[in-house]
Amino acid sequence: MDFVLNDDQEIIRASAQSFLNDHSDSPKVRAAMATPDGIDTALWRQAATELGWCATDVPEDLGGLGLSLVEVALLMEQMGQRLACLPFFASAVLAAGALREAGDADRCAELLGQLAAGEVTAAAAFSADDIGWRPGAAAATAKQAGAGWQLDGAARCVLHGSAADLFVVAARDEAGALRLFRVAPNDAGVTVSRRKTVDETRPYAQLTLKGAALAEERCLSGAADATVGMMKATAQAMVALAAEQVGAAQSCLDITVAYVSERKQFGRVIGSFQAVKHRCAEMMVKIEAARSLALGAACRLAVAGPVGDEDFAEAEAAKFYATDALFFCAQEAIQLHGGVGFTWEYDPQLYFKRAQATAAWFGSSSALREDIASRVFGQ
Amino acid sequence: MKLEFSAEDEAFRREVAEWMKANLVGEFEVLRFRGGPGDEEAYPALRKKWERKLAEGGWACVNWPQEHGGRGLSLAHQVIFHEEYARAGGPGRLGHLGEGLIGPTILALGSEDQKQRFLPGIREGRDYWCQGYSEPGAGSDLANVQTKAVFEDGKWKVTGQKVWTSLAHECNWIFVLARCEAGSKGHKGLIFLLMPLDQPGVEVRPIKQLTGTAEFNEVFFDGAVALPENVIGEPGDGWKVAMALLAFERGTSTLGQQMHFIHELELIAAEAKKNGAYADPSIRQRIALAWAGLRAMRYNALRMLSGTEGGTLPREGMMYKYFWSNWHRDLGKLAMDILGNESMVVDENDLTRQKLQGMFMFTRSDTIYAGTNEIQLNIISERALGLPREPR
Numbered sequence: 001m002d003f004v005l006n007d008d009q010e011i012i013r014a015s016a017q018s019f020l021n022d023h024s025d026s027p028k029v030r031a032a033m034a035t036p037d038g039i040d041t042a043l044w045r046q047a048a049t050e051l052g053w054c055a056t057d058v059p060e061d062l063g064g065l066g067l068s069l070v071e072v073a074l075l076m077e078q079m080g081q082r083l084a085c086l087p088f089f090a091s092a093v094l095a096a097g098a099l100r101e102a103g104d105a106d107r108c109a110e111l112l113g114q115l116a117a118g119e120v121t122a123a124a125a126f127s128a129d130d131i132g133w134r135p136g137a138a139a140a141t142a143k144q145a146g147a148g149w150q151l152d153g154a155a156r157c158v159l160h161g162s163a164a165d166l167f168v169v170a171a172r173d174e175a176g177a178l179r180l181f182r183v184a185p186n187d188a189g190v191t192v193s194r195r196k197t198v199d200e201t202r203p204y205a206q207l208t209l210k211g212a213a214l215a216e217e218r219c220l221s222g223a224a225d226a227t228v229g230m231m232k233a234t235a236q237a238m239v240a241l242a243a244e245q246v247g248a249a250q251s252c253l254d255i256t257v258a259y260v261s262e263r264k265q266f267g268r269v270i271g272s273f274q275a276v277k278h279r280c281a282e283m284m285v286k287i288e289a290a291r292s293l294a295l296g297a298a299c300r301l302a303v304a305g306p307v308g309d310e311d312f313a314e315a316e317a318a319k320f321y322a323t324d325a326l327f328f329c330a331q332e333a334i335q336l337h338g339g340v341g342f343t344w345e346y347d348p349q350l351y352f353k354r355a356q357a358t359a360a361w362f363g364s365s366s367a368l369r370e371d372i373a374s375r376v377f378g379q
Numbered sequence: 380m381k382l383e384f385s386a387e388d389e390a391f392r393r394e395v396a397e398w399m400k401a402n403l404v405g406e407f408e409v410l411r412f413r414g415g416p417g418d419e420e421a422y423p424a425l426r427k428k429w430e431r432k433l434a435e436g437g438w439a440c441v442n443w444p445q446e447h448g449g450r451g452l453s454l455a456h457q458v459i460f461h462e463e464y465a466r467a468g469g470p471g472r473l474g475h476l477g478e479g480l481i482g483p484t485i486l487a488l489g490s491e492d493q494k495q496r497f498l499p500g501i502r503e504g505r506d507y508w509c510q511g512y513s514e515p516g517a518g519s520d521l522a523n524v525q526t527k528a529v530f531e532d533g534k535w536k537v538t539g540q541k542v543w544t545s546l547a548h549e550c551n552w553i554f555v556l557a558r559c560e561a562g563s564k565g566h567k568g569l570i571f572l573l574m575p576l577d578q579p580g581v582e583v584r585p586i587k588q589l590t591g592t593a594e595f596n597e598v599f600f601d602g603a604v605a606l607p608e609n610v611i612g613e614p615g616d617g618w619k620v621a622m623a624l625l626a627f628e629r630g631t632s633t634l635g636q637q638m639h640f641i642h643e644l645e646l647i648a649a650e651a652k653k654n655g656a657y658a659d660p661s662i663r664q665r666i667a668l669a670w671a672g673l674r675a676m677r678y679n680a681l682r683m684l685s686g687t688e689g690g691t692l693p694r695e696g697m698m699y700k701y702f703w704s705n706w707h708r709d710l711g712k713l714a715m716d717i718l719g720n721e722s723m724v725v726d727e728n729d730l731t732r733q734k735l736q737g738m739f740m741f742t743r744s745d746t747i748y749a750g751t752n753e754i755q756l757n758i759i760s761e762r763a764l765g766l767p768r769e770p771r
């Protein structure tokens with residue numbers, strides 16, 4: 001038992017931090033936000049291919065690095081800190097995670113290798129509204145058609161969907177089993193349209209499937225029901241997202257402390273007033289609690305086989321803690337910046353929007369708490 | 380970064396669990412889950428006997444070095460020991476200030492002679508220590524100590540008043556922060572004294588708390604004596620010693636405290652199930668918050684303990700007290716809201732209710748003692764975030 005970063009983990013964390021500090025500062029984020037796909041493509045090429053981020057927790061025999069959710073969480077925290085405009089969460093966490101945990105090994109091997117190498121970027125369409133999706137949800141129905149499949153349905157909020165090379169779609173078949181399918185944007189019967197989002201650092205697309213015809217090998221989960229695997233993939237994704245939120249919350253605190261240490265009113269820096277100091281300290285308390293929980297849950301899931309109830313509940317706890325911490329910190333950042341905190345030019349607004357955008361993913365904080373309560377009461 | 384315990388750790392876990400199972404029986408059975416903060420009046424004599432039993436089993440002062448009778452346990456083993464102790468319902472430790480605060484201070488800053496004289500009594504459950512820091516004018520502003528120590532006839536003569544002294548009525552020794560340089564102010568001119576309580580010139584008066592019990596006391600000194608060989612550090616350097624001691628307050632025993640919290644949460648959830656309160660959506664939200672808070676606390680404690688080798692308190696260490704005390708205070712309120720009307724009825728036959736009522740009331744002090752919430756936030760904002768210091 002040792003709960004501090006080991007040397008390799010510290011290197012991963014520190015190099016991601018300095019890389020993003022150099023290449024994803026506020027002007028760069030704002031420039032990427034304004035592009036058609038909302039992605040900093042140069043940064044993505046570097047992170048995904050040269051730095052090998054997408055390979056982090058892909059097994060070694062598929063060309064990955066064979067590391068764990070802990071290392072993914074460390075990267076996510078750094079991406080959250082800078083609000084980097086990258087489809088990492090969509091592709092390397094959601095889509096690749098579903099294939100790794102719920103996919104058929106033979107059918108997914110090549111694709112996972114391509115995702116790990118950063119050659120291919122995927123998006124995940126797991127439920128109709130995607131927001132608030134739970135394991136077991138489906139975005140489409142799948143009917144056996146000849147030797148293949150026909151998919152119908154729609155997912156309205158697919159993260160980074162407009163620039164993805166392919167989609168991993170969760171669909172329910174006629175027997176009620178959950179299956180994962182590989183869908184390309186130019187397949188017949190498939191339409192993809194970008195949606196304008198308030199959090200411009202992470203756009204959504206709508207994916208519509210109308211009688212999309214897919215060959216049998218496009219069913220990536222094979223004959224097995226994907227529900228149990230999706231439970232694990234979901235737990236991992238919740239923890240990764242929580243780590244990202246912790247990073248974003250940390251930034252809110254950092255920019256706020258910097259601001260209140262400079263800004264003067266009544267002849268002194270406002271950071272010397274106890275009302276202000278205490279609010280900054282409250283931010284730190286929430287951040288450290290959320291960080292401990294996210295890292296702890298990451299360690300736990302990194303060694304879990306199939307996730308049990310208790311593992312899943314911890315991932316839910318990590319998510320709602322981080323969600324609540326980030327919203328609190330983003331709101332305090334705006335407040336403690338005063339008038340400038342309400343302007344487009346200053347960064348608190350970016351974090352504030354990210355806070356709200358991520359709040360609903362995997363279910364609202366109150367829905368996650370209700371889930372945990374059901375477990376506590378054995379229902 | 381890994382949280383798994385090795386096979387050898389797990390064997391140690393079984394050893395502790397089995398010892399507890401074999402020994403927390405017979406006359407000690409009544410002590411299970413008793414005697415924590417807020418329940419200090421439960422069976423003090425029997426709990427002292429239990430402390431001696433623990434010592435005989437080699438389970439006292441497990442983190443002390445072996446040369447001083449401890450076990451020199453690794454961090455993982457300390458975590459396991461405290462968790463298993465609490466899981467088995469091990470009673471609140473009357474000796475915790477000795478084992479956890481003054482013992483480590485003597486180990487770190489005391490003379491060889493002081494180690495020889497004081498450590499065995501603590502370890503063997505013979506000597507019980509209390510903390511004489513606070514005074515009517517020196518609470519949050521701890522350096523405002525007025526109690527005087529004057530060197531006369533080769534001894535320190537102590538005059539003044541301490542207050543809020545927990546368990547002084549059950550203790551035979553007290554460590555005292557006093558002013559030894561006339562006219563000195565603040566951190567300067569203080570002395571750190573070890574004093575027997577059982578001597579002329581010392582009077583201990585219980586103070587009744589809002590719980591109705593009297594866990595803390597006033598301690599009056601009127602020319603009471605402290606021998607020069609019982610001064611830790613140099614006269615005038617008392618502040619340094621006092622601060623070093625406070626740094627020991629966070630420790631592996633926090634993991635035991637959390638097991639205790641788990642037990643309380645289980646009691647509360649069982650009550651909610653029994654009386655139907657569990658159907659209330661807002662109660663369910665609060666139960667889940669409490670459940671998650673416990674997880675956050677455990678991981679936070681493990682981070683803080685794993686990361687303390689460097690000496691300075693890491694960020695997660697600075698927020699720990701603030702976090703758990705607020706969490707615990709909320710838990711007390713949740714317990715009462717679940718009990719509803721019945722929460723205000725005293726029922727001698729309902730031990731669980733008594734326990735929860737006691738907890739509800741006592742947790743009001745969690746955010747006051749060992750540094751109030753406001754002082755904790757000052758510490759965090761100044762030391763972790765580097766914001767300007769309060770005027771002093």
Ligand SMILES: Cc1cc2nc3c(=O)[nH]c(=O)nc-3n(C[C@H](O)[C@H](O)[C@H](O)COP(=O)(O)OP(=O)(O)OC[C@H]3O[C@@H](n4cnc5c(N)ncnc54)[C@H](O)[C@@H]3O)c2cc1C
Binds near residue numbers: 512513517748
């Ligand atoms: C159950 C219990 C057990 C205790 N046991 C012991 C013991 O064994 N030994 C011992 O020595 N002491 C003990 N104490 C005392 C405890 O350490 C003090 O009560 C505590 O430090 C607060 O001091 P005070 O009571 O003088 O409050 P005050 O310092 O008078 O504070 C009153 C209020 O003012 C606020 N305040 C004070 N200064 C500031 C500031 N700078 N900025 C903002 N707000 C401020 C406080 O936060 C608090 O809300 C115990 C207390 C309790 C409740």
